[in-house]
Amino acid sequence: MCGIIGYSGICSVMPKIVNGLSALEYRGYDSAGVAFFEGDRIRTVKSAGRIENLKAALGDLCENENIKCGIGHTRWATHGEPSSRNSHPHGTERVMIVHNGIIENFVELKAFLADKGYSFESETDTEAAAKLIDFFYGESKNAVDAIQRARAMLRGSYAVCALFSGEPNRIYGFRKDNPLLAAPHEDGNFFASDISAVLAHTRRFRRLEENEIAVLDSKNITVLGADGCSVECVFETESRTQDSLEKCGFEHFMLKEIAEEPRVINQTIKSVIKDGLPCFDQGLFVGAEKIHIVACGTAMHAGMLGKYVIERLSGIPVFVELASEFRYRNPILGKGDIVVLISQSGETADTLAALRLAKAEGARTLGIVNVVGSAVAREADNVIYTNAGTEVAVASTKAYSVQLAVLFLLAVDLGHKSGKLEDSAAKAYVEALLKIPDAVEKMFAKKDDCSAIAQKYTNSKSIFFMGRGVDYALSMEAALKMKEVSYIHCEGIAAGEMKHGTISLISEGVPVFVFATDNRLFEKTVSNIKEVRARGARVVLVCNEKMDVPEGIADDIIRIPETEELFATLVAAVPAQLLAYYMSCHLGLDVDKPRNLAKSVTVE
Numbered sequence: 001m002c003g004i005i006g007y008s009g010i011c012s013v014m015p016k017i018v019n020g021l022s023a024l025e026y027r028g029y030d031s032a033g034v035a036f037f038e039g040d041r042i043r044t045v046k047s048a049g050r051i052e053n054l055k056a057a058l059g060d061l062c063e064n065e066n067i068k069c070g071i072g073h074t075r076w077a078t079h080g081e082p083s084s085r086n087s088h089p090h091g092t093e094r095v096m097i098v099h100n101g102i103i104e105n106f107v108e109l110k111a112f113l114a115d116k117g118y119s120f121e122s123e124t125d126t127e128a129a130a131k132l133i134d135f136f137y138g139e140s141k142n143a144v145d146a147i148q149r150a151r152a153m154l155r156g157s158y159a160v161c162a163l164f165s166g167e168p169n170r171i172y173g174f175r176k177d178n179p180l181l182a183a184p185h186e187d188g189n190f191f192a193s194d195i196s197a198v199l200a201h202t203r204r205f206r207r208l209e210e211n212e213i214a215v216l217d218s219k220n221i222t223v224l225g226a227d228g229c230s231v232e233c234v235f236e237t238e239s240r241t242q243d244s245l246e247k248c249g250f251e252h253f254m255l256k257e258i259a260e261e262p263r264v265i266n267q268t269i270k271s272v273i274k275d276g277l278p279c280f281d282q283g284l285f286v287g288a289e290k291i292h293i294v295a296c297g298t299a300m301h302a303g304m305l306g307k308y309v310i311e312r313l314s315g316i317p318v319f320v321e322l323a324s325e326f327r328y329r330n331p332i333l334g335k336g337d338i339v340v341l342i343s344q345s346g347e348t349a350d351t352l353a354a355l356r357l358a359k360a361e362g363a364r365t366l367g368i369v370n371v372v373g374s375a376v377a378r379e380a381d382n383v384i385y386t387n388a389g390t391e392v393a394v395a396s397t398k399a400y401s402v403q404l405a406v407l408f409l410l411a412v413d414l415g416h417k418s419g420k421l422e423d424s425a426a427k428a429y430v431e432a433l434l435k436i437p438d439a440v441e442k443m444f445a446k447k448d449d450c451s452a453i454a455q456k457y458t459n460s461k462s463i464f465f466m467g468r469g470v471d472y473a474l475s476m477e478a479a480l481k482m483k484e485v486s487y488i489h490c491e492g493i494a495a496g497e498m499k500h501g502t503i504s505l506i507s508e509g510v511p512v513f514v515f516a517t518d519n520r521l522f523e524k525t526v527s528n529i530k531e532v533r534a535r536g537a538r539v540v541l542v543c544n545e546k547m548d549v550p551e552g553i554a555d556d557i558i559r560i561p562e563t564e565e566l567f568a569t570l571v572a573a574v575p576a577q578l579l580a581y582y583m584s585c586h587l588g589l590d591v592d593k594p595r596n597l598a599k600s601v602t603v604e
């Protein structure tokens with residue numbers, strides 16, 4: 001989603017902004033722009049499309065050594081088409097801002113401002129916020145006062161960086177529900193919505209709190225509290241380095257990140273094992289009567305799959321729900337209920353809102369989060385980090401796999417602590433989990449087979465994915481992955497549900513990709529395969545290595561290396577991801593940055 005970078009220093013600003021915006025590309029965007037000081041005049045340059053277009057629009061300005069302060073933005077369109085007119089920065093000759101988030105009451109604000117003589121050039125909500133600040137700045141000529149008065153009228157979510165013409169080479173930043181960091185460097189100081197934007201320069205940063213305003217120039221970063229007085233500015237250090245944002249010889253980040261799965265799964269499992277058993281600080285789950293898993297997209301699919309395994313090993317009922325539904329449903333949460341929020345980014349707007357709602361209702365909360373220090377991690381009562389490292393490709397792969405690993409470990413832990421699993425059984429499951437990274441590695445080695453299979457289906461209009469139990473949950477994720485990066489219509493279906501409607505879409509040549517790693521349900525799934533084959537479907541079957549597959553049931557079979565059956569989906573996720581990856585490559589699409597998608601969905 002949108003990205004922000006700001007810099008004031010002794011160096012030329014444009015390379016820093018352009019490189020910073022490039023590092024934020026992975027978040028997804030469809031236009032970009034900059035505002036900068038030329039003397040005490042604020043100038044803007046914007047363009048629709050990729051950062052290359054912005055660079056072209058900037059021309060010689062890219063090299064201009066005299067421009068040393070500016071703000072840049074990548075916009076993911078919400079209000080108004082992706083065009084140079086709607087792209088940020090927005091504002092006036094006096095005040096120019098870049099904004100991440102949504103100003104919900106922009107219609108009301110525009111009416112207020114129209115009454116004061118303002119007119120609007122764009123369709124954006126941001127322009128209303130910019131002109132509101134301008135209005136108050138016009139009255140008081142004081143930037144902090146203008147921000148505070150405008151902020152009192154803004155409804156919605158925002159991270160904002162602002163330039164004021166009366167204060168050259170100074171940048172103001174403030175936020176609510178969207179992250180914004182101030183980062184110091186000896187050559188100047190930065191604002192960024194995400195540390196990735198400045199990792200090439202510094203790993204030190206200060207997260208802004210919701211009621212603060214930060215002001216930076218080439219020498220200082222000052223943070224003001226709600227009362228306008230300066231507060232202590234203690235910097236954290238990011239553990240990731242710039243290397244984590246490189247492709248390291250892989251053609252795409254998505255393939256690199258799938259290849260990293262054996263290592264990150266191994267790391268995650270080993271980090272929580274003590275004396276052969278998972279060792280989470282699970283005071284949180286004592287007396288847990290129900291677990292609600294709430295998340296979006298891929299993270300929700302991990303939760304769906306985790307439900308089967310947690311219920312089977314611990315006997316605790318698990319309910320899984322989309323965060324966007326949960327937050328407006330008035331969920332009934334009992335005293336003994338735990339709400340588990342799963343999120344790679346830890347910044348997803350709906351997941352964060354669901355977390356806040358659960359806390360307000362008195363539920364105990366646990367975040368399973370990849371990004372350290374993200375909003376979900378900071379606000380949940382407890383947090384388990386998935387430690388997958390930076391995931392750059394928009395389509396989530398390694399983060400999903402590590403989310404599964406954590407959920408499986410949690411299932412073993414809960415089963416053991418609830419007394420449902422004896423010591424020996426729990427330890428046997430842990431042993432089995434420790435073998436998974438090897439199996440994942442072997443599976444990845446068969447990537448050329450996945451490429452060849454994907455090649456056969458590049459002309460498909462639709463692909464259906466089906467399975468039962470854990471394989472149904474995996475089918476949902478496989479369908480999402482495929483549609484995200486191939487733009488082919490895909491549906492994930494519970495195999496037993498096919499004949500209740502979707503089978504009407506099966507005709508000669510329609511592909512059905514089947515996941516069948518749960519041996520107990522294999523025969524049932526075979527019956528469902530026969531039903532679709534009888535109607536002309538072409539079938540790709542993913543099943544266990546030793547499974548006895550009836551002759552002629554599938555056009556292609558992908559066999560996954562032998563593993564504990566309950567955890568086999570963690571291995572079967574690899575062909576699901578690789579099929580999507582290669583399909584996108586064969587179709588010549590931008591696999592790491594699929595159209596319209598954002599890595600971190602910070603608006604509703």
Ligand code: AGP
Pocket residue numbers: 296297298299342343344345346347348351394395396397481484597598599600601
């Ligand atoms: C994954 O491939 C998707 N890009 C998307 O569904 C994602 O999983 C979802 O937006 C949730 O993100 P989160 O894990 O960062 O909360």
